[in-house]
Amino acid sequence: MSQFDVDSAHQNSLPQWGQTADLEAAARTDMAARFMNQVYGWMAGALAVSGVIAMTVLSSEALVGAAIRLYIPLIIAELLVVVALSALVQRMSATVAAGAFLFYAALTGVTFAPILLLYTGASVANVFFVTAGTFTSMAVFGAVTKRDLTGLGSFLMMGVVAILIAAIVNLFLASNALQFAISLVGALVFTGLTAYDVQKFKSLGYMGFSNPEQRRxxxxxxxxxxxxxxxxxxxxxxxLFGGRR
Structure with missing residues (x-):
């Protein structure tokens, strides 16, 4: 065997590092996609729970009356559950965290019922479909953009804080103009946060997790x-756009 043949055989036996890197990148991309499917699955499930609960409450005058009477306590319960879930999720089992999330979605469905009563069914449906289209568009943007949205996310979180402060102030002022501004800014802020959150969690899915429990x-x-x-x-x-009854 010539020296050329020996060198060629040696080169062919070496790992194809470029090919290996491509395979690893493809595996990570697939892992991130499966993780995001899990995220969207839980989100869709929570929205379904909220919708079913809201429709159930709306179907009964007694339940609607109870939801109205207990509206403030229910809102406080919602806040406590979501804060506890966000702060303590790492100390919970995934099963407990899932239960808390779905319980929060159910509470949201109850508090939604009195709000939905204020608007016509057609306008609620129209706004829902517009919301779904807007959310989907920004989710796709967040998933495919090469731009780092970290800075935008920090700015938008400041917007969330400003919205909360303005909403508390408006509890005392009851200003229609301020409510309009809060709604307008809220629509923009949470639309932007959708793209930011999708990019953030897709990146986490790409990096992988130490165990299935952490992933869940x-x-x-x-x-x-x-x-x-x-x-x-x-x-x-x-x-902003709902038609009142």
Whole structure:
């Protein structure tokens, strides 16, 4: 065998590093896609729970009356559940976290019922479809853009804080103009956060997780974030464009 043949055989036996890197990148991309499917699955499930509960409450005058009477306590319960879930998820099992998430979605369905009563069914349906289209568009943008949205996310979170402060102030002022501004800014902020959150959690899915339990809990937090974005976009658009009864 000539020296050339020996060298060629040696080169052919070496690992194809470029090919290996491509295979690893493809595997990570597939892993991220499966993770995001899990995120979207939990989000869709939570929205379904909220919708079913809201329709159930609306079907009964007694339940609607109870939801109205207990509206403030229910809102407080919602806040406590979502804060506890966000802060303590790493100490919970994935099963407990999933239960807390779905319980929060059920509470949201109850508190939605009195709000939906204020608007015509047609306008609620129209706003829902507009919200779904807006959310989907921004989710796709967040998934495919090469631009780092980290800076935008920090700016938008400041917007969320400003919205919360303005909403508390408006509880005392009851200003229609301020409510309009809150709804307009809210629609923009939570639309932007949708793209940011999708990019963030897709990146986490690409990097992988130490164990399936951690993966599931992270998927639940991602679903919670996207669920909150969807709900807040919907409420903001409903207040801006919903037709009152």
């Amino acid at each position: 809990k992270t998927a639940l937090i991602g679903a919670l974030n996207l669920y909150l974005n969807f709900i807040n976009i919907f409420l903001s658009l409903l207040r």
